[in-house]
Amino acid sequence: MSEDEEGPRPTPTIREVASAAGVSLGSVSRVLNGHATVTPDIRAKVEKAVAQLGFKPNAVAQSMRSGASRTVGCIIRDINIPGLAGFVRSAHDVLLQEGYALLLTNSEGDPKRERELISVMMARRADALLLGHWSEQDQGLENTLREVRFPVVLMDREEPRWADSVMVDHKSSIRHATQMLAQLGHKRIALITGRDTLYPARSRIEGYREGLLSANLPFDPRLIHTGTFEAEFGYESISQLLDDSDRPTAVIAGGIEMMPGVLRSIRTRGLSIPHDISLVGTLNSPLAEFHQPPISVEDWDYAKLGRIAAKFALDRIRGEDIPNPRRFILPSEIVMRGSCAPPPR
Known part of the structure; x- marks a missing residue:
């Protein structure tokens, strides 16, 4: 009888992952929840066992146990802006590889709406936030961001004092x-x-x-x-x-x-x-x-900016020892075409 006739294989359990990796259940749990205290050797063993067994952790159960939603929020002004789709797609891909979902919303450039959306992210227990906010001079928004309990990464905004940022030169x-x-x-x-x-x-x-x-x-x-x-x-x-x-x-x-x-x-x-x-x-x-x-x-390269922003967020979620806010500045270039010529005489 073929595998198809036998029916689908039972879903592997976390206990089977621990047995295959030769580690404790607690070690598997810490690896799956992204704890920074796990040694590289144990992490490698668990990840290998997960891949071999095809184990897929239950995101809801993980959230209930750890208090984390494994969700990263993303608030941008307008997804229709050319280039931003590349940012969102690449950030999503990086997060997905680590078992995180991206929750995308549009602020329409309205500071009040941005504050409301940040409250929504807090209510949904987001683990981090990627934010392209409207005005760096909006004190109300800054105060709101300082009060949130998750790390924030700013997109193309200059804020060296309290948040990581990814910027274009x-x-x-x-x-x-x-x-x-x-x-x-x-x-x-x-x-x-x-x-x-x-x-x-x-x-x-x-x-x-x-x-x-x-x-x-x-x-x-x-x-x-x-x-x-x-x-x-x-x-x-x-x-x-x-x-x-x-x-x-x-x-x-x-x-x-x-x-x-x-x-x-x-x-x-x-x-x-x-x-x-x-x-x-x-x-x-x-x-x-x-x-x-x-x-x-x-x-x-908007896609590279998205990848770096996602990695910054993941570093903070894992609790890595990064005492000061980071700033990544992406080079830009001028592509010269036929729209430029000497001035009329």
Whole structure:
């Protein structure tokens, strides 16, 4: 009789895992619950036995015994933002390998909603939280985060005092973009980006100013527009710049969501990229890649950022000896394409 005819094999028990590994039930339990006190030798024996037997721990029972849900929360502004799907997918994969589920929610950029979602994560007994919050100046949100009983990892936010963070080096890439535009002959280069209360915008502004300085170009505050990352803000900002009698010949748009608005404004004014105006955008999206001409972008590996964030969270969950908050800064780069050329004469 075949195995199929005999029926499915019985589910292996934790006692069988302990017997196969040659360790105590307590040692198996500590390995399965991620205790940092387990020696590497015992951990390896248990993991080998688990793999050989096909043992799958009961997550509900584990949660009841340990007080842990084996769930990591993730609050982001909008899952539809290009690139964030890569962050979420890679974080999920890392967590899943360690037996954790990812609970994903959207805050829609609303601080009040963020605080409500954090309360939901606490009620669901999340073991850690990955958070891309709206404003680093929101004292109410900071106070809420300081009171939570689980570790927090911030996404692209600068907070060295009390939480781990994974960030993108926007400053270097925007400095490089500004320098490259200056080398093409541009004298008036504009920057449109998000709120300057946020790390990404502050970092881009610093890089922009450094790029102007290195190219011996004057800084004109009228050429910087900060606000939301939305398409409508992109439209309004570049419209004001293009309608000026001394308009810029190049624009850096620091926010992928604003790009449709930027392109709409340029098109409705009958201007051509790059003959009338050069353009640098953010993130290598299909819009940037397949636009004619293809748009130069500031780009980075969102998937790597997700993997590091998940690993930071797991380290904290396991209680590893990490006394100070960590900061991982991911390099970014400028991908030059046909949207940049010398200024019109």
